Every structure is written in C-alpha cells, then in structure tokens.
Amino acid sequence: MKLTVYGKQLTVRESLKLLIEKKLSKFDKFFGQDTEADVTCKARKGVKIIEITIVYGGTTFRSEEESDTFITALDRAIEGLERQIRKNKTRLEKIMKKGAFVIEEDDDDEFIEEEEFSIREKTYPPKPMSAKEAILQMNLLGHAFFVFLNDESNETCVVYKRKDGGYGLIVPER
Numbered sequence: 001m002k003l004t005v006y007g008k009q010l011t012v013r014e015s016l017k018l019l020i021e022k023k024l025s026k027f028d029k030f031f032g033q034d035t036e037a038d039v040t041c042k043a044r045k046g047v048k049i050i051e052i053t054i055v056y057g058g059t060t061f062r063s064e065e066e067s068d069t070f071i072t073a074l075d076r077a078i079e080g081l082e083r084q085i086r087k088n089k090t091r092l093e094k095i096m097k098k099g100a101f102v103i104e105e106d107d108d109d110e111f112i113e114e115e116e117f118s119i120r121e122k123t124y125p126p127k128p129m130s131a132k133e134a135i136l137q138m139n140l141l142g143h144a145f146f147v148f149l150n151d152e153s154n155e156t157c158v159v160y161k162r163k164d165g166g167y168g169l170i171v172p173e174r
Contacts, residue, residue: 001028001035001054008042016041016070023078024052030085031056041070044164050077061085064163126156131169134159 003024005017020039027037035056042049050073051064063080067073128151129137138146138159145160150171158170 001025001031001033001037003037003039006038006040008040010041010043012041019071020074023074027054027081027085048073050074052077052081054081059088061088128154131157131159135167 001024003021005012005020024037024039031037031054035054037052037054039053040051042051046068047066048068048070049064049066050070052062054061061081061084063077063084065073065076065080067076124147126149128149130151131148134146134148134157137148138144138161145158147156147158149155150157153171155172157172160168160170162168
C-alpha cells in the first residue's frame with residue numbers, strides 16, 4: 001500500500017509517520033500494492049485530528065477521529081476503518097452466496113434481483129438557487145445535506161453541514 005502522510009498547518013514527526021505506517025501495514029492483506037492511502041494530521045484548538053482515506057477498486061474507505069493525542073486518534077481511526085472493511089466484506093459475501101438472488105422468469109426472460117435492503121425514494125422539483133439559498137433551505141428542513149440546481153452553472157450540486165460547524169459544497173467535475 002502506498003502511504004502518504006500530510007500535516008495540515010503542522011509538521012508531522014518522523015516517529016508518528018513510522019507509527020502510522022506500522023499500524024496501517026495490517027491492511028496490506030486486504031489491499032494491493034497499488035492502493036493509495038492518505039493520512040492527514042491536524043491540530044485545532046488543542047484537539048488532535050487524524051483523517052485516513054483509502055481508495056481501493058472504486059470504493060473509498062474513510063475515517064476521521066479526534067482525541068487529545070495523535071496516537072489515540074490514530075487507534076480510533078483504524079478501528080473505524082476495520083469496521084468499514086468488515087461491513088463491506090460481509091455485504092459482498094452475502095451477494096456472492098448462493099440464494100442471495102431470487103431469479104424469476106418474466107415474459108421477456110429478464111432476471112430480477114432481490115434487494116437486500118429497502119431504499120426510500122424522494123422526488124422533488126429542482127429549483128435553481130445559489131449555494132447560500134440551498135444552505136438556508138437545508139437548515140430550514142433540518143437536514144445534513146441538500147441537493148439543488150446551481151443557478152449560475154445549471155448543474156446539480158450538494159451542500160452539506162461539516163463536523164466543524166461549517167458547510168461544504170459538492171460540484172460535479174468538469
């Protein structure tokens with residue numbers, strides 16, 4: 001696994017880099033050599049934050065944890081990644097098990113796959129608005145995110161509430 005350690009507004013000590021490399025090496029059994037892992041270390045108002053992102057085969061595993069020390073935050077972030085990997089592995093095993101799919105014959109000989117979870121679908125009329133208007137609408141609804149049509153670019157965008165109390169904007173790549 002290719003590992004990159006960043007320090008956001010701080011310099012990461014070599015001893016912490018070695019510890020991160022040692023602790024993340026246990027994920028080598030799950031991921032190939034070409035897998036990239038990014039670790040970002042931040043300190044904000046006396047709180048140490050570690051963010052680990054691993055992208056593998058189109059799936060992104062991400063964990064961000066805060067603590068009084070980087071070591072504790074690292075341990076918690078690794079535990080979070082382990083939970084995500086186990087959950088993903090279990091889900092894939094269920095899909096691959098015999099009997100996970102119910103095949104019904106239709107008049108057109110199409111196959112229908114049984115859903116293992118229910119998805120609630122909502123529709124809404126997209127209204128062009130600015131990101132500020134979308135944030136106001138999201139807060140009025142009490143949601144953590146809001147999908148809207150950007151009035152300037154005419155693209156579908158998403159605003160979301162961040163853990164630090166700020167807001168984020170997701171825009172399609174051009």
